[in-house]
Amino acid sequence: MEIKVKGLCKGYEDKIALNELSFHIEEGMYGLLGANGAGKTTLIRILAGILEKDAGEISYGGEKIKDINEIRHRIGYIPQKFSFYPNMTVFEIMDYFSELNEVKKNKENIIKNLLELVHLEECKMMKTKALSGGMKQRLGIAVSLIGNPDLLLVDEPTVGLDPMERIHFSNVLTTFSRDRTIIISSHIVSDIESTCKRLLILDNGRNVYDGTKDELMRRCKGSVWELKISEDDSIKFEKEYLVSKKDLLEDGVRLRVLSKEKPIESAYEVMPTLNDSYLFLVNKE
Structure with missing residues (x-):
């Protein structure tokens, strides 16, 4: 899904989070880099329709959307932390979110394939309160992919993951990225170095770089x-x-x-x- 952002602004009582932010993203995996407080999470939440912008324009797939609910089913969102009903099993969580996403056709096969993708197929009867942090993160990925979204927004994905889980997380996103747009937000360069060819870098709510990794390294x-x-x-x-x-x-x-x-x-x-x-x-x- 193509995304165009022009003059995006968002402020809070004590600071300006996004200041006249503009960029253009097409299909592929993009890294959103910036220090803590640079505006990354605010941007991700606005694109996901969770936060309201103060000013500016956003178009999804070449269209300016007045009501984000019109395309919410095309957007997947992976937050920094997941909260699941502790006494529900992995399968019940997947089934619940399938209903929310109005997935009717081949629902059980879709759930089975997604759990296999994130290596949780053998844990489908486990209650979520028994899952490790990394397993919850993988379940969150599977939940975000239920509706087969065109746009996937990932906010600080590797918080709490061990090195092997980080590698598997990157592999899952790479597999899913074909013919889709994925934006991965992080303040850790290594999180996106091996997966993203293009970067957006935010500093104090401004876009200070929009281009390829190779071009950024040439500048240095x-x-x-x-x-x-x-x-x-x-x-x-x-x-x-x-x-x-x-x-x-x-x-x-x-x-x-x-x-x-x-x-x-x-x-x-x-x-x-x-x-x-x-x-x-x-x-x-």
Whole structure:
């Protein structure tokens, strides 16, 4: 589903969450990056129809929608945390949300296939209060996919997941992303690095970058350095420069430094990572 946003604004009593935000998204997986408080969750909730915008325009699939309820069945939403009725089984939860989404045809097969997709097919008779955090997250994914949405909005998806569950979560989204639009919101670069080719980066409610990962890294080329110094000197160094990584060695410290100028004579230039490029951009902004 194509999404166009123009001049989107949203404010609360104590702050402006979104400030004249504009962007255009087509099919595929997009990463929505930004620090905590940058406006990511507000944007996701507005796109999902949970929050009202103060101003601006949003079109879904080339149409300006006056009532989000007209297309709510085409939108899947995965929040940061899930709340399920604790005494309902996994299957009962899926059946309940199938009814809410008015899924009638092949309902049991759809439920079976989705539970297999998220590796919960053997847990369908377990009560949700017995599920681990990662299992609840996977059940939430299955619930969000029941209506086969054209647009999937995912807010901070890996909170509470262990490394293996993070990998499986990414694999599920990649499988589902064909011919659909998925927006993944996170403040952790690694959450979206392997799955999303394009990025939206928010800073204080503004869109400071909209483009590919490769282009963002090209912008940072020539500004990433590695150097080795003593541990005592590194403390002073970190106060003067932006350090994206610090490795403790047996005889000192290796720092990865973001700077337009060569920080010290012994420093050598290295290729930027996505994390380097993101930090360089938001700190420059």
